[in-house]
Structures are given as structure tokens and as C-alpha cells.
């Protein structure tokens with residue numbers, strides 16, 4: 001299988017054809033080898049139009065969702081980004097190419113370790129990963145120019161608003177356990193925030209103090 005051909009086709013058919021036109025983002029999606037971030041047995045599906053299991057009941061997000069969330073942050077290159085839910089590290093790698101530095105939090109140690117290994121293999125060196133409850137943000141590195149949450153929250157955790165720089169954007173899925181809306185919140189200054197609803201989506205749950213309880217399932 002020629003992965004670079006499959007990847008270019010993925011970018012054409014799933015990303016560009018659906019209206020994403022940020023050229024830096026398109027370059028990043030053309031460059032980052034998504035098949036590195038999935039188990040060997042699933043590599044043949046790495047450029048398919050969907051999410052895939054990565055173990056521990058978690059998934060690598062659909063390529064289009066990664067692109068749409070990244071695009072929603074409208075990055076120029078100098079930003080410091082907080083990502084919640086490192087998972088496979090694929091979204092982390094895309095953000096690392098679009099921003100100056102990415103601070104990524106994962107609650108499952110084995111996933112954080114695997115993501116770190118793949119990012120190192122790819123020589124992506126502007127990423128800090130920590131194992132923690134990401135619903136509390138990363139206070140000692142705040143404020144952030146962008147916050148991207150890759151797991152569905154019942155409500156917007158207030159620490160994200162507190163840790164968002166003026167002009168910064170927060171993109172996160174909010175709603176029920178099985179179905180959410182992708183929301184973008186822009187910090188306009190003082191206590192002013194603009195909230196936009198981007199699209200429907202379906203993410204694994206954000207589990208933690210300001211998210212779902214581990215025992216929730218409905």
C-alpha cells in the first residue's frame with residue numbers, strides 16, 4: 001500500500017472537497033503520516049473517512065474532524081495551544097505544525113506514552129505532554145491562544161475560559177454522552193465571550209472533575 005497516495009486522496013476527498021481551504025492546514029494533513037498513529041493491523045484503514053480504535057476504549061478522530069477543529073482555531077503559527085485528549089497524538093502532530101507550541105494532556109498513561117514515542121519518531125519537538133485530568137486545564141502554562149478539546153463535555157469546563165488569552169479560541173464538543181455539538185468560544189476581552197455552534201459531532205466522553213464521571217454511561 002502506498003500511504004502517501006492514500007493520504008493525498010484523503011486530503012482531496014475528505015478535507016478540500018468539504019470546504020477546508022487553509023493552505024497551511026492542508027499541507028500539514030498532507031505531511032503527517034496518520035498510519036503511524038494507529039496499530040499495525042489497522043494501517044490499511046488509516047486514510048479512511050472515519051475514526052478508528054486505539055485501545056483503552058478510545059479512538060483516533062476522523063480526519064475531517066481533526067481538520068475542522070484545527071481550522072476553527074484559525075492559527076497563524078505563533079500560538080501556544082492547549083490540547084485535551086492526546087489519544088493517538090495525531091491531532092497533536094497537526095497542531096504542532098500549525099502553532100508554536102502544543103501543551104497536550106491525556107488521562108491514560110499508556111496512550112500518552114505511545115503518542116510521545118510516535119511524535120519523537122517524527123521529530124516533532126514542540127509538544128509537551130502531561131498525564132493529568134485535562135478538565136482543569138494546565139494552569140501554570142496559561143493563558144493559551146487556542147484550546148482544543150478532543151472529548152465530549154457535558155458543559156464548558158470553566159477553567160478553559162479562565163485559561164484562554166484575549167483573542168484566543170476554544171473549540172470543544174459539548175452535549176450528551178453519545179452526541180454533541182462542536183462549539184467555538186472566542187475570548188473577546190474582559191468577561192466577554194462569543195459562542196458559535198459549528199456542527200454536530202460524536203466524541204468519546206471527557207472524563208474528569210469538570211467532565212463526566214468514569215461511571216457515567218448515559
Ligand code: SAH
Pocket residue numbers: 058059060061084085086087088089090091092105106107108111132133134135150151204205206207208209211
Ligand atoms: N485527538 C485524539 C482523540 C483521542 S480520543 C486522536 O485523534 O487520537 C479522546 C482522548 O481524550 C482519549 O485518549 C481519552 O483518554 C482522553 N481524555 C478523556 N478525558 C480526559 C481528561 N479529562 N483529560 C485528559 N484526557 C482525557
